[in-house]
Amino acid sequence: MVRFEGPIHRHRGGPISGSDFLQLRAEDAPAKGLTTWLADGLRAAVTHKRLAPGEKLPPTRVLAADLGISRGVVVDAYQRLIDEGLASARTGAGTTIVAHPHVRDAPSDRRRSLDTLRLPLPPADGIDIDLSPGVPDLAAFPRTAWLRAERAVLSEMTAADLGYGDPGGTPALRGELAGWLARTRGVHAEPDDVIVVNGVAQALALLAQTLEVKRIAVEDPGSRGARDQLAHWGVRPEPVPVDGEGLVVGALTQPAALLTPAHQFPTGVVLSPSRRRALLQWAAGGGLVIEDDYDAEHRYDRAPVAALQGSAPDQVAYAGSVSKSLAPGMRLGWLIAPRRLQPALLTAKHDSDLGNPALPQLVLARLLATGDYERHLRNVRNRQRRRRDALLAALREHLPQARVTGVAAGLHFLLMLDGDEPDTRTAERAAEDGVLVHPLSWHRMTPGPPGLVLGYAANPPDMLAEAARRLGRLMGR
Structure with missing residues (x-):
């Protein structure tokens, strides 16, 4: 760890490279791991409030010259702070401390x-x-983008926007979600088909309360939290195995099935094309598919996989949220169910909480409309x-x-x-x-x-x- 010491003195053998900034000295660094040494020193300064939010870090060229090290080392160390959310960088504005550490929970x-x-x-x-x-x-x-959108919404919203609204959600958000999900996930829905919920957990709770089923197929292995949610509402989860192609559709005997076809949790398997066809054929015979599209936004080395709902909107209840893209604390999600189920779902949503808060819905709608979300x-x-x-x-x-x-x-x-x-x-x-x-x-x-x-x-x-x-x-x- 970097030692924070007093002023730099000179040895008889010549000057010691160092920086007045945090009294950093490259001589304190280990033989290997110079970037980690510098990043640790900067992180410690934020932790101990020697660097406060809003303070600018020295230009990378200046700090590198002071320390007598490669500029690339400083660039990489600054990037680590940016990756951790402790700093931000803008072209022409330098690198700025934005907050004290909050990445790791207590x-x-x-x-x-x-x-x-x-x-x-x-x-x-x-x-x-x-x-x-x-x-x-x-x-x-995205604090800056959220704040900008919230200010715009507050300046434009009417008094009526603050009243009791449609339990299915604000028209602005339902419309933006219908368009965005159509473009990015291949979902087929009109704005009125979208029910804004407090995350996938509430979507499952509403379905469990309104579906006339007592048992449901779940992936094994699969999300334990989802199983617990269903069981809490009196629907018994029954395991169906998962292999290299996803859920084994031939093992389904239940009236409904919950699965994560785009990125199976926890194996990461994608439901294969042949299994997708078999699953939709099973659903056409009277089964209901509940599609948890929990992290489809995050893909790196493969083409996007369209949602099942777009192929069979009358047999698939589609659920998603911003919990993995923004933050779970936002409690914002969506449920798009077959239209025959919507009246009962809207009644259950109304009875549950009268609808989600209006302001966050309108802010998310604006982020979607402006492209800031993408x-x-x-x-x-x-x-x-x-x-x-x-x-x-x-x-x-x-x-x-x-x-x-x-x-x-x-x-x-x-x-x-x-x-x-x-x-x-x-x-x-x-x-x-x-x-x-x-x-x-x-x-x-x-x-x-x-x-x-x-x-x-x-x-x-x-x-x-x-x-x-x-x-x-x-x-x-």
Whole structure:
């Protein structure tokens, strides 16, 4: 770690390179890892409030010259702070500190977030790298664009916009979502078909309350949180296996099926074309497909996969949210169900909460209309690709035998394990070493091979590399 010392003095042998800025001295750096040394020093200065929000960092050329190091080292160190959400950069304006650290949750917050999934928990104390899947990069939230859109909305909205509105959502957002989902996901819907909800969890709750079914097929392995949500409302989840082509459609015996066809959670498998055809044929015979399109915005190495709903809007209930693209705390999502189901769903939504808050809906509608939302997604995709690549490269170095799936898209991938040790025990040992991961068995309903589900969105590349090093060390033991 960088030492923050007093003024730089001269040795008899000549001048010592150094900077008045934070009293940085390149001589304090290790023989290797100069970029990490500098990034750690800057991060520590933000943590200890020696750098406050709004302060500008020195130009990269100036700091590099002061320290007698390559400008590329400074550029990379600044980029790490930007990736962590501690700084921002604009052409011509330099690099500016934007906030004190807020990327990593306090242990109590992390514990609460896992409690919502009702998962077994490792001790929270000592966790300093959280690789939980499904956690987006909260530091990437587009604060500037959101604030700009909110100001515009407040200047234009009428008094009527603040009253009790349609429980299905504001017309502006329903219209923008219908167009955006048609363009980007191939969804077929009119604005009135869109019901604005508080995320996919509420979409599942509304469906469970209104569908006249007592059991539903779910992917195995699959989202444990989704299973718990359905079970809470009295619908029994029944496992259907997943293989390399996705859900095994031939095993369906239930009246409805919940699945994640574009990027199966947690394996990352894409439902194959033949399985898509078989599933839609099954639905045409009277079954209902519930499509959870939870992270389709994040793809890196493959072409987009259209939503199932566009091929069979009368047999598919389509759900999505901004939880993985903006932040889960926004509580904004959408449900597009077959029209025969909509009256009951709207009644249940009204009875539940009278409808979502109007202002966030109108702000999101404006972000969609201006293109700011899509620009944000492009930036986030590039950021997440770098993080994914960093974790994969570090795993290749420290766990060369590792087998991973689901790397082409999403915010997580699956690391399969060899040996006889239960993955729950491997996860416990990782937690003891400060790394929080999900064992694959948490998301299984029936026994199967062990694995770890690794989320990479919420950590910068250097922390991901450190996590891989620790995992390699403990698996080597």
